[in-house]
Structures are given as structure tokens and as C-alpha cells.
Amino acid sequence: MDAGGISDLDLEKYDSDEQVKIICLGDSAVGKSKLMERFLMDGYRPQQLSTYALTLYKYTTTINGQTVLVDFWDTAGQERFRSMHPSYYHKAHACVMVFDVQRKITYKNLPNWYKELREYRPEIPCLVVANKIDADIKVTQKSFNFAKKQGLPFYFVSAADGTNVVKVFKDAIQMALSYKKNSSDFMDEVMRELENFDLESKEESSDKEEETQEGKPDSA
Numbered sequence: 001m002d003a004g005g006i007s008d009l010d011l012e013k014y015d016s017d018e019q020v021k022i023i024c025l026g027d028s029a030v031g032k033s034k035l036m037e038r039f040l041m042d043g044y045r046p047q048q049l050s051t052y053a054l055t056l057y058k059y060t061t062t063i064n065g066q067t068v069l070v071d072f073w074d075t076a077g078q079e080r081f082r083s084m085h086p087s088y089y090h091k092a093h094a095c096v097m098v099f100d101v102q103r104k105i106t107y108k109n110l111p112n113w114y115k116e117l118r119e120y121r122p123e124i125p126c127l128v129v130a131n132k133i134d135a136d137i138k139v140t141q142k143s144f145n146f147a148k149k150q151g152l153p154f155y156f157v158s159a160a161d162g163t164n165v166v167k168v169f170k171d172a173i174q175m176a177l178s179y180k181k182n183s184s185d186f187m188d189e190v191m192r193e194l195e196n197f198d199l200e201s202k203e204e205s206s207d208k209e210e211e212t213q214e215g216k217p218d219s220a
């Protein structure tokens with residue numbers, strides 16, 4: 001894999017018709033990287049290491065005779081940070097949100113990830129993915145209602161044996177493309193405008209004003 005240069009992080013490119021950006025969210029160790037690797041290389045190497053930096057996985061496909069370049073964005077250690085840098089969401093066209101069926105807490109955290117996603121990208125398609133079903137196939141009989149409640153597509157998958165992995169990512173690409181075609185540029189325009197504001201000013205105004213010590217003489 002090429003190391004990639006700074007141009008890989010040039011977000012302007014996502015304005016062109018044939019490029020889409022798909023992000024992946026979810027707690028640490030749910031299998032985000034393994035799912036992408038499975039899809040892209042159609043191989044699976046169990047590995048304990050987690051990814052500590054941003055990884056861009058590049059994928060090229062042809063849809064309706066048109067070449068489409070897909071960038072899958074993967075980042076790691078998300079659990080520790082609880083939230084992502086805004087540029088991770090910027091100009092994303094679809095999101096794959098992953099939890100681990102073997103660890104309930106990763107399912108319980110989905111609403112947090114979803115809330116943050118919607119703060120930055122109110123409209124993009126979001127696919128909910130229950131990973132690691134190979135470890136216990138019976139979990140597919142359990143109901144995970146979060147996706148249904150939010151009206152999101154839901155998939156049982158396994159990066160280990162490949163179940164539904166291609167389906168999820170192909171669907172994600174399709175949805176990203178149709179989002180890009182059909183969404184009015186209006187929302188992106190608004191987001192761009194908002195980003196010109198100092199993001200912190202939002203926080204300041206919602207915080208209670210700190211008491212100021214200024215001008216107070218030291219009491220001796």
C-alpha cells in the first residue's frame with residue numbers, strides 16, 4: 001500500500017462526481033479495519049494490533065459504466081477518544097457503523113456515535129453492521145432494534161468468514177453515490193459556511209460564563 005501524500009487528505013477532491021468518501025465508526029476492536037481489509041483484499045489475517053492513525057483504503061469500481069473512486073476512511077482507538085475530529089466527517093458521503101455482537105457495550109454505544117455523526121452529517125446514509133457473527137451464529141436471532149428505530153439498513157456480518165461483507169460495502173458505495181447525486185449542494189454549502197466560524201464559539205456560548213477574577217485586588 002502506498003504511503004500516500006498530503007494530497008490524499010485534500011478534501012476538495014470529494015467535490016468531483018466520481019469520488020466518494022465513506023467513513024467507518026464504532027468502538028475500538030469491533031472489527032472496522034478487518035471488515036475493510038476483508039472487502040478490499042478478500043483476505044483475513046487475524047491480528048491483535050489496532051490502528052493508531054488514519055488509514056485511507058482506496059478502491060476503484062465501475063458503476064453504470066462510470067469509474068468510481070472510493071476512499072474508505074478508517075481510524076482507530078476511537079473508544080479512547082470518544083469522538084472524532086470534525087475533518088473525519090467532512091464531506092463524507094456514507095457511514096458504516098459497526099458494533100461487536102459479542103460485546104454488548106459496543107452496541108449500547110451506537111447512539112453516541114450516531115448522535116455525533118448527525119451533528120456533522122445530518123443526511124448521509126448510515127449502515128449499521130453487527131460484526132463477528134461467526135463466533136456464535138445464534139446471535140442472528142437476537143433483535144438489535146437500534147437500526148430499525150432509526151430507520152437504518154442493518155446487516156449481520158463476519159470479517160472472519162466473509163459473510164455479507166461484500167454486500168455491505170457495495171451497498172454503502174451505491175448509497176454514497178446516490179446521496180451525492182441527489183442531495184442538494186445546499187447542505188454542504190451550509191456546512192462549509194459553518195466551518196468558517198470558530199467552532200469553539202459555539203461551546204463558549206453554551207457554557208456558563210466563568211466568574212472573572214480580573215480586577216479584584218488581592219486580599220492580604
Ligand SMILES: Nc1nc2c(ncn2[C@@H]2O[C@H](COP(=O)(O)OP(=O)(O)OP(=O)(O)O)[C@@H](O)[C@H]2O)c(=O)[nH]1
Nearest residue numbers: 028029030031032033034050051076077132159160
Ligand atoms: N471472531 C471474529 N473476530 C474478529 C472479526 N472481525 C475482527 N475480529 C477481531 O477483532 C479484533 C479487532 O479487530 P480490528 O479490525 O482491529 O478492530 P477495529 O474496530 O479496527 O479496532 P480499532 O482500530 O482499535 O478501532 C481483532 O483481533 C480481529 O481479529 C470477526 O468477524 N470475527
Ligand SMILES: [Mg+2]
Nearest residue numbers: 033051075076
Ligand atoms: Mg482499526
